[in-house]
Amino acid sequence: MNKGIFITFEGPDGAGKTTIINMVTEQLENVLLTREPGGIDIAEQIRRVILARENTAMDPRTEALLYAAARRQHLMEKVKPALEEGIVVLCDRFVDSSLAYQGHARGLGIDEVLKINQFAIEDMMPDLTIYFDIEPELGLKRINKNKGREVNRLDLENLDFHHKVREGYAILMERFPNRIVKIDASDTLEKVFEKTIKLVIEKIEQKRPSV
């Protein structure tokens, strides 16, 4: 059994996941911060193929399989070894992104996408998933304000797609109520951070009562 704790951060683009996960990492010791798709060389290579703006011909199933392939490699090379060492792993996006984006928003079906991901991750599901909920309009507004940020193929999808992503996450909340906890990400950065760090510390204390 893993001694570590696996916590994933989810939500539509621009919700504030990356900002908050960095703040949480600064507050805690013995934490590994990583992200999907990517986090290690092979997965970063796959990420470039998936997100390249010129790859408009990519079939939705190809997209889902590539995300699952990147996930598998990242899990085996980075996440699993860290969990076995007893480290707290904070991951910016994981399987729920595939279920919301490819399963629901792209219309492949949540169950279909879950099946290929079960092959990729076996039984390594997160101990906790923090879902940053935000209106897509506000998320995209935040992204557009941040001029330095890369604009990838998924960012170029229309607003309707981003609404479907949020709808997908709402379905996942109902489906996995014990694992996924929602935070209102439209709040101030301070409030969102306060709520997030509380959830993370609670989970660490729950799994390691002596800490």
Ligand SMILES: Nc1ncnc2c1ncn2[C@@H]1O[C@H](COP(=O)(O)OP(=O)(O)O)[C@@H](O)[C@H]1O
């Ligand atoms: N609670 C917040 N209020 C206002 N702006 C925020 C908040 N959280 C994040 N931001 C800003 O929004 C932009 C997108 O945040 P980011 O963390 O990159 O989101 P994500 O990783 O979810 O796509 C950044 O410029 C960030 O500074």
Ligand SMILES: Cc1cn([C@H]2C[C@H](O)[C@@H](COP(=O)(O)OP(=O)(O)O)O2)c(=O)[nH]c1=O
């Ligand atoms: C992990 C994952 C990400 N994605 C999408 C979500 C993002 O639009 C994009 C990742 O780009 P990224 O720049 O990491 O976005 P963000 O800062 O919003 O997390 O890939 C999927 O569609 N499926 C997945 O399984």
